[in-house]
Amino acid sequence: MRQTLSPSLAEETAATLREELARGRLTPGQRLSEAKLAAELGISRNTLREVFRLLTREGILRHEPNRGVFVATPSMASVLDIFRVRRLIEVPALAQAWHRHEAVDSMRKAVERAESLRDEGDWRAIGSANMEFHTAIVSLSDSPRLSAFFAQIIVELRLAFGLLENPEQLHGPYIQRNRDILSRLQAGDPKGAALMLDDYLEKSERAVMAAFARIS
CATH class of the missing domain: 1.20.120.530 (GntR ligand-binding domain-like)
Known part of the structure; x- marks a missing residue:
């Protein structure tokens, strides 16, 4: 039988952030503080960075070198x-x-x-x-x-x-x-x-x- 894999902590956290975005609690262009968000979510900064990578690939967040991670602004x-x-x-x-x-x-x-x-x-x-x-x-x-x-x-x-x-x-x-x-x-x-x-x-x-x- 095929085993169903449980979602990783990063995937679960990414789902939480998608929900926050869908409810309008995070806004386009908003800069996300890595330290603050990791503390609020109760996860390590390494896990949060993986979350950021997942959501950046989806086009929901964007990463700007030397500036940080921002909520994407749709065109x-x-x-x-x-x-x-x-x-x-x-x-x-x-x-x-x-x-x-x-x-x-x-x-x-x-x-x-x-x-x-x-x-x-x-x-x-x-x-x-x-x-x-x-x-x-x-x-x-x-x-x-x-x-x-x-x-x-x-x-x-x-x-x-x-x-x-x-x-x-x-x-x-x-x-x-x-x-x-x-x-x-x-x-x-x-x-x-x-x-x-x-x-x-x-x-x-x-x-x-x-x-x-x-x-x-």
Whole structure:
């Protein structure tokens, strides 16, 4: 039998940092202090350097000689590619979904969380709820490989969002759109929900690229 290897400490820590990035707790261009971060994570600096190497290869961090390690800053070209990949993964996953799949409940919880946070004006947390909604859509495919790949895409997307000045303008319109997509899926019309998502992603891409153009 093939033995399943447990992830190394470096891999586990890399996953933790990806989560921090996906939740917007680390921002594009931020310099990461090796000593401080190693102490916070409870790992050696050698292990942290391995984590940095892993995430640098993924394009999530960047190393500058004699300056240190920084959170990567996405380019307009990389954002365009992210949305291209999202269409290839999310839209088919939704179109072929079973409307009683367990991930539908995760979609519902993400929508309800975003709706409850809207009155509080916590747009960073709403952004996280939005990421959870789209992660759940990919989970409808029942493909661990796609879900793992999408987890990296979500980190890069969150970095792009971190460059924008008005998170309310970015996330606000999509709270209701997420609710509408969920309702269509729950009604047993996954193909209709997928068409709505395709339109959603096109509008989202335009909004993000317009915001990027203003800060370029």
